[in-house]
Amino acid sequence: xxxxxxxxxxxxxxxxxxxxxxxxxxxxxxxxxxxxxxxxxxxxxxxxxxxxxxxxxxxxxxxxxxxxxxxxxxxxxxxxxxxxxxxxxxxxxxxxxxxxxxxxxxxxxxxxxxxxxxxxxxxxxxxxxxxxxxxxxxxxxxxxxxxx
Numbered sequence: 421x422x423x424x425x426x427x428x429x430x431x432x433x434x435x436x437x438x439x440x441x442x443x444x445x446x447x448x449x450x451x452x453x454x455x456x457x458x459x460x461x462x463x464x465x466x467x468x469x470x471x472x473x474x475x476x477x478x479x480x481x482x483x484x485x486x487x488x489x490x491x492x493x494x495x496x497x498x499x500x501x502x503x504x505x506x507x508x509x510x511x512x513x514x515x516x517x518x519x520x521x522x523x524x525x526x527x528x529x530x531x532x533x534x535x536x537x538x539x540x541x542x543x544x545x546x547x548x549x550x551x552x553x554x555x556x557x558x559x560x561x562x563x564x565x566x567x568x
Contacts, residue, residue: 421448425487433490436553442469443490446476457509457518457537457546462488464509464537464546473497477549491549493556498524498531500538500545511539521545527560 423444430440450456450465457464462479473496477489501522509518521538523545524531534556536545547556 421451422484423487424484429487429489433487436491436557438472438474438490438492440487440490442472442474442492443476443487445469446474446490447478447485447487450476454513456512458512459508459510463512464548466546473547475546475549475552489549491553493525493547493552494560495525495527495534495556497545498526500524500536500540500543501533503538503540507537509537511542511544514539514542516541518546523547525556532559 425440433440433443446465446467449467455465462477464475464477466473466475471494472492474492475490476487479486479488501524503519503521505520506517507520511518516539518537518539521536522533523536523538525534535551536547538545
């Protein structure tokens with residue numbers, strides 16, 4: 421695959437403790453399996469890599485993959501708690517409309533519900549970047565400090 425990744429995106433990915441190769445691995449797996457969501461102009465895909473759930477936000481045009489961002493979290497995705505309304509997203513793998521919802525996440529023995537994008541049919545959930553890179557990152561840090 422031919423990738424376009426700006427220096428700014430590389431810097432953001434690396435500042436989040438991820439590698440560009442991790443993001444490429446997520447994209448390659450998603451392209452092979454169709455396990456990704458789309459809003460018609462971009463895709464979000466995820467993959468468990470070690471202790472992280474790694475996400476790739478990317479676009480595809482003219483045979484090139486443009487990486488818009490990459491992020492991740494250590495919290496384990498559990499079950500969908502609820503779904504409330506359709507979104508502009510579609511789960512490419514099964515064609516289902518992705519819904520706004522909440523998903524249980526667990527980390528260091530604590531389980532909490534968080535807003536997420538969900539597909540009730542498959543049980544899959546995705547966290548958006550604003551949540552994973554900020555709120556979830558802070559929560560993981562606090563749980564780790566409490567445990568220490």
